[in-house]
Amino acid sequence: MSSVGPVEPGEGTHARDTPPDIPAWDTPTDSADPLAARSPGADAATPAARLLRGPAHLYAAHRRAALTALTAALLLAGGGYLWATRPHDTRQAAPAPPFPSQVVEVSYLGEVAVPPGTRPRSFAFAVLLGVDSGPPVTVTRVTQPYAGLSLTSAPRAPFRTKAGAAHKVVVTMSVTECGKTPRGVGLPFLDVTLRNARAIQVHSFILGPRYAHDLSEALQVACSNDSGNDQNA
Numbered sequence: 001m002s003s004v005g006p007v008e009p010g011e012g013t014h015a016r017d018t019p020p021d022i023p024a025w026d027t028p029t030d031s032a033d034p035l036a037a038r039s040p041g042a043d044a045a046t047p048a049a050r051l052l053r054g055p056a057h058l059y060a061a062h063r064r065a066a067l068t069a070l071t072a073a074l075l076l077a078g079g080g081y082l083w084a085t086r087p088h089d090t091r092q093a094a095p096a097p098p099f100p101s102q103v104v105e106v107s108y109l110g111e112v113a114v115p116p117g118t119r120p121r122s123f124a125f126a127v128l129l130g131v132d133s134g135p136p137v138t139v140t141r142v143t144q145p146y147a148g149l150s151l152t153s154a155p156r157a158p159f160r161t162k163a164g165a166a167h168k169v170v171v172t173m174s175v176t177e178c179g180k181t182p183r184g185v186g187l188p189f190l191d192v193t194l195r196n197a198r199a200i201q202v203h204s205f206i207l208g209p210r211y212a213h214d215l216s217e218a219l220q221v222a223c224s225n226d227s228g229n230d231q232n233a
Contacts, residue, residue, distance in 0.1 A: 100194035101203040103132045103163070108207040111214050112170055115154065122174040123218035127190070127207065130166030134196065137161055141193040142171065148180030149173050157193075178223035188215050 109126040118124075131137045140158045144151050154170045161167050171190070175181060182188065188211060189204045 097196060097198040098134045099199050099201060100134075100137045100196040101201045103134045103196075104137055104161075104192075104194055104203070105130050105132065106190065106192065106205040106207070108211040109168070110210070111218075115170070115172060118172060119174050121222040122172055123222065124170055124172040125211070125214060126168055126170050128166050129161060129169055129192075131161045131163050133163050135198075136163065136196065138195045139167075139169075139192060140195055140200075141191075142169070143191045143193075144173065145189070145191065146180065146182055148175060148177040150176050173218075175219065175222045178219075181219050181223065182215075183219075184216055185212055188212050 107128050109128055112124050112126045114122050114124045129139065138158050138160045142151065142153045142157055150173070152172050154172070155167070159167065187206050189206045191202055191204050193200065193202050195201075
């Protein structure tokens with residue numbers, strides 16, 4: 001009786017590398033799809049990971065935006081503080097005082113008696129000098145433009161006048177040479193040198209038609225008896 005035994009491995013035959021009881025899904029595959037090689041557990045975790053990944057991205061974006069806004073607010077507050085505490089801002093805000101000629105007014109009051117002891121051929125009149133605003137103003141000199149006249153004032157220069165105050169100034173003129181005095185002058189003026197905290201200025205004050213009339217008459221009287229026309233007083 002003959003029987004056929006198990007076939008022994010021989011030429012042209014190979015033993016199975018994988019035991020027959022291993023499930024088919026555990027058998028490695030040569031597929032190009034990388035998802036085919038992952039375990040079922042990894043496939044099951046993928047949706048949860050994706051769900052967690054969305055809030056994480058939102059939190060990171062919100063955190064970056066909040067940090068940017070906070071940095072901008074700090075920079076703005078720091079710049080505002082530095083601008084507000086600059087030491088020179090107060091000094092720049094203080095206005096400069098006005099020029100003295102802008103706040104001084106001189107008005108003609110009229111003829112007055114000649115002070116005692118005055119030389120012959122003299123006459124006197126009074127003006128009112130006031131300061132409207134600003135720092136005090138000092139009158140350092142009072143003059144007139146005519147070569148044939150000399151001038152003195154009471155009070156004598158220099159004298160000071162505060163804002164809101166006024167000085168009555170008596171101006172006395174003496175004829176030194178009739179030939180050099182004006183005739184029929186239309187708009188005579190006084191030159192007054194003024195000084196305050198802003199500047200020193202020489203300003204010509206025109207005293208109006210009354211002063212021009214009184215000056216012309218005083219000069220006519222003073223020189224009416226002068227026979228030499230260019231004779232010194």
